[in-house]
Structures are given as structure tokens and as C-alpha cells.
Amino acid sequence: xxxxxxxxxxxxxxxxxxxxxxxxxxxxxxxxxxxxxxxxxxxxxxxxxxxxxxxxxxxxxxxxxxxxxxxxxxxxxxxxxxxxxxxxxxxxxxxxxxxxxxxxxxxxxxxxxxxxxxxxxxxxxxxxxxxxxxxxxxxxxxxxxxxxxxxxxxxxxxxxxxxxxxxxxxxxxxxxxxxxxxxxxxxxxxxxxxxxxxxxxxx
Amino acid sequence: xxxxxxxxxxxxxxxxxxxxxxxxxxxxxxxxxxxxxxxxxxxxxxxxxxxxxxxxxxxxxxxxxxxxxxxxxxxxxxxxxxxxxxxxxxxxxxxxxxxxxxxxxxxxxxxxxxxxxxxxxxxxxxxxxxxxxxxxxxxxxxxxxxxxxxxxxxxxxxxxxxxxxxxxxxxxxxxxxxxxxxxxxxxxxxxxxxxxxxxxxxx
Numbered sequence: 001x002x003x004x005x006x007x008x009x010x011x012x013x014x015x016x017x018x019x020x021x022x023x024x025x026x027x028x029x030x031x032x033x034x035x036x037x038x039x040x041x042x043x044x045x046x047x048x049x050x051x052x053x054x055x056x057x058x059x060x061x062x063x064x065x066x067x068x069x070x071x072x073x074x075x076x077x078x079x080x081x082x083x084x085x086x087x088x089x090x091x092x093x094x095x096x097x098x099x100x101x102x103x104x105x106x107x108x109x110x111x112x113x114x115x116x117x118x119x120x121x122x123x124x125x126x127x128x129x130x131x132x133x134x135x136x137x138x139x140x141x142x143x144x145x146x147x148x149x150x151x152x153x154x155x156x157x158x159x160x161x162x163x164x165x166x167x168x169x170x171x172x173x174x175x176x177x178x179x180x181x182x183x184x185x186x187x188x189x190x191x192x193x194x195x196x197x198x199x200x201x202x203x
Numbered sequence: 204x205x206x207x208x209x210x211x212x213x214x215x216x217x218x219x220x221x222x223x224x225x226x227x228x229x230x231x232x233x234x235x236x237x238x239x240x241x242x243x244x245x246x247x248x249x250x251x252x253x254x255x256x257x258x259x260x261x262x263x264x265x266x267x268x269x270x271x272x273x274x275x276x277x278x279x280x281x282x283x284x285x286x287x288x289x290x291x292x293x294x295x296x297x298x299x300x301x302x303x304x305x306x307x308x309x310x311x312x313x314x315x316x317x318x319x320x321x322x323x324x325x326x327x328x329x330x331x332x333x334x335x336x337x338x339x340x341x342x343x344x345x346x347x348x349x350x351x352x353x354x355x356x357x358x359x360x361x362x363x364x365x366x367x368x369x370x371x372x373x374x375x376x377x378x379x380x381x382x383x384x385x386x387x388x389x390x391x392x393x394x395x396x397x398x399x400x401x402x403x404x405x406x
Contacts, residue, residue, distance in 0.1 A: 004296060005269045007257050011250040017243065019235050025223070027293055030254065032222050034267060034292075038255050040220065045251040047214040051236055052244045054210050064237060066208045089237075090230055093207060 284341035
């Protein structure tokens with residue numbers, strides 16, 4: 001890279017810091033930017049800074065937002081008595097796309113992971129318990145990712161609710177586990193298949 | 204995406220315009236930017252604009268550069284009598300990394316492609332012939348990509364040199380074709396293998 005123009009080398013370096021982007025991909029992206037219209041490059045450049053400058057976390061649900069509280073927490077048409085607990089803002093995005101869920105959210109920003117030293121103080125569990133302690137929630141849906149860390153996190157939250165809050169009328173649920181749509185029973189892993197069997201329903 | 208903060212949606216959209224970046228990857232990159240230090244995001248944002256603002260094409264070799272002529276064309280230590288013809292600036296990068304080549308370059312910015320309507324006027328062939336016509340070149344290495352379009356482009360350039368320029372002392376060469384290092388003969392494709400056979404050398 002000795003004789004490469006410094007701005008090109010710098011952009012390759014910055015691109016290759018992004019997750020999943022190696023040096024080859026960073027080079028391709030850099031040369032794409034070089035060839036793309038200046039307007040398009042400027043829109044990308046400005047969108048990056050605008051996200052950093054204008055995005056904050058909602059003080060109620062900890063989802064990303066431009067305003068506090070966020071537009072979901074402020075939306076009077078949504079069911080204020082249900083809270084869906086997710087690990088990441090991207091999970092909110094995925095659930096919103098279904099158009100099925102009409103309640104509120106709580107974003108933990110991670111899952112408990114004893115192996116990676118992520119403990120209860122590192123994610124927004126206490127903030128969730130405080131919200132629930134206000135007593136205006138009818139149901140809390142624990143929608144952490146299926147798997148060891150997500151299940152462990154859900155379990156700790158459930159225990160926190162049962163043992164620390166003592167709210168007998170608060171329902172604690174989790175998303176159904178089973179075969180994903182369009183999947184093939186033949187290729188389903190054992191865990192998924194046993195969950196699908198346990199959760200079988202009468203037709 | 205109805206309730207997603209507009210700056211987030213905008214950055215996802217801009218990222219997904221990059222080659223090889225789908226919506227899911229664009230979302231991941233966006234949330235990575237959200238979590239990364241502002242300094243790092245700013246460096247990426249500024250590197251994008253700096254590339255657009257400061258990079259031009261060398262009027263001699265058409266490689267990307269900040270100065271005209273580029274640092275390679277200006278470098279008196281390089282062999283001024285050899286020109287290596289490549290399709291893209293990235294090819295210059297790859298060749299420079301070997302540290303073996305000490306001559307000049309000529310970047311075509313593409314290959315001839317009758318199927319995609321890329322003709323002789325669309326890439327820098329005439330500019331190359333004009334450079335060669337000056338008579339100060341001893342050897343021209345046609346280093347277009349192995350494959351139909353690259354080979355066709357090399358052939359047209361070779362014919363241009365022989366028929367239009369009539370420079371009997373100008374040597375026209377191409378890169379060796381054969382088995383790549385670290386490859387497995389068993390898995391080599393027929394074309395590569397037959398080129399490797401044709402080009403066999405005495406040990």
C-alpha cells in the first residue's frame with residue numbers, strides 16, 4: 001500500500017474496522033465510493049454523523065430514539081399494560097415489522113453471560129424491575145433470544161419478578177418455541193424438535 | 204420500520220446501497236456505528252468525504268491519486284520503460300504489494316465487454332496507445348484478468364499495438380497462467396490445468 005494515495009488507504013482502514021468487513025471487502029467498498037456520485041457518498045457520510053449526533057436512548061424502554069420518551073412509549077394507541085423485553089434494538093425492529101405486537105418494549109442491551117462477564121448490572125434488568133414495580137403492567141413477554149444466554153437471562157428476570165416484586169397479577173410469558181415457518185422437519189435440530197413436541201397444540 | 208428513528212432508517216438505507224450489503228447487514232453496521240465511539244464514526248464519515256474531495260485520476264496512467272502525475276509516475280527510481288496494463292486501481296494495489304514490479308502502470312478502468320456494451324471508447328485503450336506511440340517504452344505487460352473479457356481486451360490492445368503503432372522493438376507480454384500457489388492439482392479447473400501444461404518449464 002506504499003504508493004496508494006493516503007485518503008484511499010485511510011478509508012480502506014476505516015471500512016475494515018466494521019464488523020464482518022475484511023481488507024478485501026474494505027477495498028471494494030472504497031473503490032465503490034470512489035466511483036459513486038459525490039452526492040451519494042455525502043449522504044452516507046452525513047447519515048453516519050447524524051446517527052451519532054441525534055440518537056439517544058429512551059429513558060423508559062432504552063430503545064434508540066431521537067426524542068425522549070421514544071415514539072413507541074409516547075404512542076397512546078399502544079397497549080400500555082404489556083411490555084415485551086428484548087436484548088437489542090434490532091429485535092424491536094423485527095417485532096415491529098410483524099405488525100402484530102401493539103404493546104411497549106424494554107431493551108436490555110445484551111444478555112447475561114457468565115462466561116463473558118456480563119452480569120446483572122451490565123444490562124437493563126433493574127430498570128425493567130423498577131418499571132414493573134410501578135404496578136401498571138398486566139403482562140411481561142420475555143423475548144430474549146432462544147439459546148443458553150437468552151434463556152438464562154429470561155430465567156433471572158422471571159425470578160426477579162417473582163421473588164423481588166411479588167406482583168401476583170403480573171403475567172410472565174415467553175415467545176413460542178417450535179419449528180420455524182418454511183422449515184423442514186427432517187433438518188430441524190433436536191432442541192427445536194423437542195420444544196415443538198412439548199408445545200404441541202390440538203387442531 | 205414505521206417507529207424507527209429516521210436517522211437510523213436513513214443510515215440503514217445508505218449502507219444497503221453499498222455492493223454486497225443487504226438490509227440485514229446494513230442494520231448490523233448501523234447498530235455497530237450507534238455503539239462505536241463518536242471519534243471512530245467521525246473518522247469513517249470524514250474518510251468517505253476526503254476520498255471524494257481529494258482523489259483524482261493521474262493524467263498519465265489513470266490510476267487514482269491525490270497529485271497529478273501520481274507518485275508512481277513521478278518516481279524516478281522506477282523503470283520508466285515498462286508499462287503494466289491493468290483493469291482497475293485495485294490491481295495496481297495487488298501488484299504493488301508483491302514488491303516485485305518496479306515499472307509504471309496504465310489503468311484501463313474496465314475491460315472490453317461486447318455483451319455489456321463496453322467498447323474501446325469506454326476504457327483507456329487509446330490513451331495507452333498514445334503513451335506507447337511516444338516511443339520511450341521497451342515492454343508493455345498486458346495484465347488484464349484471466350478470462351474472456353480480460354483476454355479479449357488484451358488481444359485488442361495487442362492488435363492495436365501491432366497494426367496501428369508499428370513499433371518493432373516494443374515487447375508485448377502477459378502474466379504467466381498456471382496453478383496458483385498453495386492450490387491442489389486435483390481441484391484445478393480444466394482451463395487452468397491446460398494453461399499450466401502448455402506453459403510447463405524445464406527444471
